[in-house]
Amino acid sequence: MxxxxxxxxxxxxxxxxxxxxxxxxxxxxxxxxxxxxxxxxxxxxxxxxxxxxxxxxxxxxxxxxxxxxxxxxxxxxxxxxxxxxxxxxxxxxxxxxxxxxxxxxxxxxxxxxxxxxxxxxxxxxxxxxxxxxxxxxxxxxxxxxxxxxxxxxxxxxxxxxxxxxxxxxxxxxxxxxxxxxxxxxxxxxxxxxxxxxxxxxxxxxxxxxxxxxxRIIHDSLSIYGVFFKYIFGAISSFVVDILIFMFMIGVLNKLSVSAAIVIASIVSRVTSSVFNYYINRKIVFKNNNRLSLISYYTLVLTQMLLSTGLVIISNQYVTHVNITMLKVIIDAGLFFVSYQVQKHVVFKGPR
Known part of the structure; x- marks a missing residue:
């Protein structure tokens, strides 16, 4: 004792x-x-x-x-x-x-x-x-x-x-x-x-x-601060991603639905990910390790493939729901998983 x-x-x-x-x-x-x-x-x-x-x-x-x-x-x-x-x-x-x-x-x-x-x-x-x-x-x-x-x-x-x-x-x-x-x-x-x-x-x-x-307000904000900042960065990137996705779907309307979804997903995710990476690296997790770029884009690629595949599959079975709305629902589900991976793997500080 x-x-x-x-x-x-x-x-x-x-x-x-x-x-x-x-x-x-x-x-x-x-x-x-x-x-x-x-x-x-x-x-x-x-x-x-x-x-x-x-x-x-x-x-x-x-x-x-x-x-x-x-x-x-x-x-x-x-x-x-x-x-x-x-x-x-x-x-x-x-x-x-x-x-x-x-x-x-x-x-x-x-x-x-x-x-x-x-x-x-x-x-x-x-x-x-x-x-x-x-x-x-x-x-x-x-x-x-x-x-x-x-x-x-x-x-x-x-x-x-x-x-x-x-x-x-x-x-x-x-x-x-x-x-x-x-x-x-x-x-x-x-x-x-x-x-x-x-x-x-x-x-x-x-x-x-x-x-x-x-202190209820100040200390609560400190406790939840990282997640709130992540939400802000994610929502901002999400809006950029969805807007570009909608635009590309409209531009590629002469292609097959599956091809349009693949191309629109790639263009929108690459564009929004650049913004999201900067926000998370500099503001949310405050980690300047340049190796995080490799881990981050590995996550982006994985998430993009999952999102694209799930949207294509869902569109075949849920035909009455707009493609963009399907993407919103699926990406929202991937949101929390992405947060955990970024916090504990991509932007994790040294042990």
């Missing part, structure tokens, strides 16, 4: 942080684990709390000069453990506002000891007692993640996590400094052969969760 440090990111804490530290020190397991608090640029009026903890308990306090965000605080702690505590087999994060019990922390730690290479998430049940803001946000995010990535996690925003050592280096360099970092941690796990295990924990919300520093 001494080799699984406890990490507590903290910004403008109240007495609940002191209560948590007392509970950790009085618990059988928590008292044996090294405790690391990251003061993420809290205001000076909170210095008394950190000074009290420093004076009365054996803890390590790391301090940011300004508020960088929860994600950066966790990265700072991971880097500290990675370099300064080489015997650590992982670390556990727990929020400072009393929303996680020490009993549940120990429960997650015990699970980790049986699965030391897995990412353990302490997941809450969102019943009628949970504040609407938190319930709505968590459920929407969980469903959004499942639809767009296929990853099914019931509580994507839980702060109670046990992180395996083999994931440390990747997390230190991972994108995101605020709440989106916790989302990225889940999204990228499979790329580093990290399995995710959910451990049910008690749902605790104090004073309607008013102490939360989660």
């Amino acid at each position: 001494t080799h699984i440090p406890i990490v507590i990111p903290s910004f403008n804490p109240d007495d609940r942080l002191i209560t948590l530290i007392k509970q950790l020190h009085s618990s059988k397991n928590g008292s044996k684990q090294k405790i690391i608090i990251v003061n993420d640029g809290s205001s000076k009026k909170y210095d008394d709390i950190f000074e009290y903890i420093q004076k009365n308990f054996q803890v390590t306090i790391l301090k940011h000069p300004i508020n960088f965000g929860k994600g950066r605080a966790i990265k700072t702690a991971i880097n500290y453990v990675f370099k300064g505590i080489p015997e650590a087999i992982g670390l556990i994060t727990i929020d400072s506002d009393g929303q996680h019990s020490v009993t549940d922390m120990i429960k997650c730690t015990d699970t980790f000891l049986t699965k030391p290479k897995d990412l353990i998430l302490g997941t809450r049940a969102f019943d009628h007692e949970v504040p609407l803001r938190s319930k709505f946000g968590n459920l929407v995010t969980a469903k959004f993640m499942q639809i767009t990535t296929g990853i099914k996690i019931s509580d994507t925003q839980t702060g109670l996590r046990v992180i395996p050592k083999m994931y440390f280096k990747a997390l230190i360099n991972m994108k995101g400094d605020r709440f989106e970092f916790e989302m990225n941690m889940i999204l990228e796990a499979a790329n580093y052969d990290i399995n995710i295990v959910e451990v049910p924990i008690k749902t605790i919300y104090l004073n309607d969760n008013k102490s939360s520093h989660f």
Whole structure:
């Protein structure tokens, strides 16, 4: 247990942080684990709390000069453990506002000891007692993640996590400094052969969760940002693709239907793909690896062949639907597959 440090990111804490530290020190397991608090640029009026903890308990306090965000605080702690505590087999994060019990922390730690290479998430049940803001946000995010990535996690925003050592280096360099970092941690796990295990924990919300520093609009945009930008780029390219396809079908009306579809598909996809590649490389995934061009156009060719073939086949059996509409429906279905391939293969950053 001494080799699984406890990490507590903290910004403008109240007495609940002191209560948590007392509970950790009085618990059988928590008292044996090294405790690391990251003061993420809290205001000076909170210095008394950190000074009290420093004076009365054996803890390590790391301090940011300004508020960088929860994600950066966790990265700072991971880097500290990675370099300064080489015997650590992982670390556990727990929020400072009393929303996680020490009993549940120990429960997650015990699970980790049986699965030391897995990412353990302490997941809450969102019943009628949970504040609407938190319930709505968590459920929407969980469903959004499942639809767009296929990853099914019931509580994507839980702060109670046990992180395996083999994931440390990747997390230190991972994108995101605020709440989106916790989302990225889940999204990228499979790329580093990290399995995710959910451990049910008690749902605790104090004073309607008013102490939360989660900014609904700003942080939600950060969490969903990459996908939103991808949607914008894809829709723009999609419009270009469809318009050119319609134009070519009209120009090639003297050819057979199949030949017109093939030629129109090639011309429209090549034209729109140039625009789409630039948007995704420079704005969405921000990856300047020139080798991505080869991977991207391999994907474009594959997607074009699939789209063309499916449109031709569908046109033979669904004769009452316009060819352009068939293409719209089929390409919409290929949209999510293309996103996953681009994110995890074409524009994937270095491991």
